[in-house]
Amino acid sequence: MDAGVGLRAKPSVWAGLGNPHRSSTARVPVSFAAEKPVRSLVLGSDCRSRCAKLKVSCSRKAAGIEKAYYSADEALVLKQKAEDVIPYLNDRCIYLVGMMGSGKTTVGKILAEVLGYSFFDSDKLVEKAVGISSVAEIFQLHSEAFFRDNESEVLRDLSSMHRLVVATGGGAVIRPINWNYMKKGLTIWLDVPLDALARRIAAVGTASRPLLHQESGDPYAKVAHLVHDIAVKQGHNDVTILTPSAIAIEALLKMESFLTEKAMVRN
Ligand SMILES: Nc1ncnc2c1ncn2[C@@H]1O[C@H](COP(=O)(O)OP(=O)(O)O)[C@@H](O)[C@H]1O
Ligand SMILES: O=C(O)C1=C[C@@H](OP(=O)(O)O)[C@@H](O)[C@H](O)C1
Numbered sequence: 001m002d003a004g005v006g007l008r009a010k011p012s013v014w015a016g017l018g019n020p021h022r023s024s025t026a027r028v029p030v031s032f033a034a035e036k037p038v039r040s041l042v043l044g045s046d047c048r049s050r051c052a053k054l055k056v057s058c059s060r061k062a063a064g065i066e067k068a069y070y071s072a073d074e075a076l077v078l079k080q081k082a083e084d085v086i087p088y089l090n091d092r093c094i095y096l097v098g099m100m101g102s103g104k105t106t107v108g109k110i111l112a113e114v115l116g117y118s119f120f121d122s123d124k125l126v127e128k129a130v131g132i133s134s135v136a137e138i139f140q141l142h143s144e145a146f147f148r149d150n151e152s153e154v155l156r157d158l159s160s161m162h163r164l165v166v167a168t169g170g171g172a173v174i175r176p177i178n179w180n181y182m183k184k185g186l187t188i189w190l191d192v193p194l195d196a197l198a199r200r201i202a203a204v205g206t207a208s209r210p211l212l213h214q215e216s217g218d219p220y221a222k223v224a225h226l227v228h229d230i231a232v233k234q235g236h237n238d239v240t241i242l243t244p245s246a247i248a249i250e251a252l253l254k255m256e257s258f259l260t261e262k263a264m265v266r267n
Contacts, residue, residue, distance in 0.1 A: 152181075
């Protein structure tokens with residue numbers, strides 16, 4: 001079942017999902033379908049493809065929130081909001097999508113922690129699947145297409161699982177098939193203005209993000225249109241500077257609002 005939910009954010013407040021080229025109206029593309037629980041999976045098991053195999057156990061693991069400090073007050077709100085949303089989630093997976101540096105990993109770890117979900121970074125799963133330790137090297141030794149093939153395999157396999165928060169790669173939205181996989185859970189788009197993205201990436205360097213590393217000049221010029229294309233299809237939202245925990249709280253609020261609305265429509 002496909003669905004979407006909208007939110008209007010105050011201009012100075014982080015919102016969520018969508019198009020950085022448009023302003024403060026927010027829209028969260030959310031979709032779901034009933035699934036059977038699966039405890040483990042084989043990633044990239046299709047021998048017809050060029051994708052490698054990887055067995056991933058889906059036991060709960062520490063999310064590892066190294067940098068995402070939040071106050072005791074925020075921790076309380078996070079806990080409370082998570083408790084509100086959990087009954088409506090029905091163990092569905094949560095996928096974070098957004099540009100490189102939009103905070104998918106940082107926010108995803110917080111969400112996983114407070115929801116009691118397992119956190120996965122799809123880039124890391126691709127690295128494991130192909131046995132190469134960085135995305136940059138995968139691009140160098142193979143190609144972007146090879147990386148994308150494996151990314152789709154990973155997302156396909158994750159889509160049969162439950163209780164995961166998945167930080168997808170910035171380019172995962174390029175392939176429509178990936179949206180089909182992500183539709184089985186809730187998809188949250190973190191929309192961050194390009195200048196803020198550029199500042200964050202400049203702070204950490206582009207070595208781990210080969211798409212940006214290859215570019216001279218403004219590294220976002222090449223990929224910004226992708227966000228626009230998806231935003232047109234999915235709606236948009238606005239994000240200004242807020243802490244990762246504030247963003248996680250907002251994401252929980254959006255999920256709750258969407259899921260309770262759906263429950264009311266059904267009843
Ligand atoms: N809300 C935020 N405010 C400021 N910096 C952030 C925020 N969220 C993430 N960051 C920083 O931006 C960089 C990229 O974040 P990350 O979570 O790795 O993004 P992604 O997984 O989308 O590539 C990291 O250095 C992270 O600490
Ligand atoms: O999907 C992509 O095109 C990629 C996303 C990046 O990850 P983040 O979105 O986590 O920064 C990084 O691994 C690399 O540049 C490839």
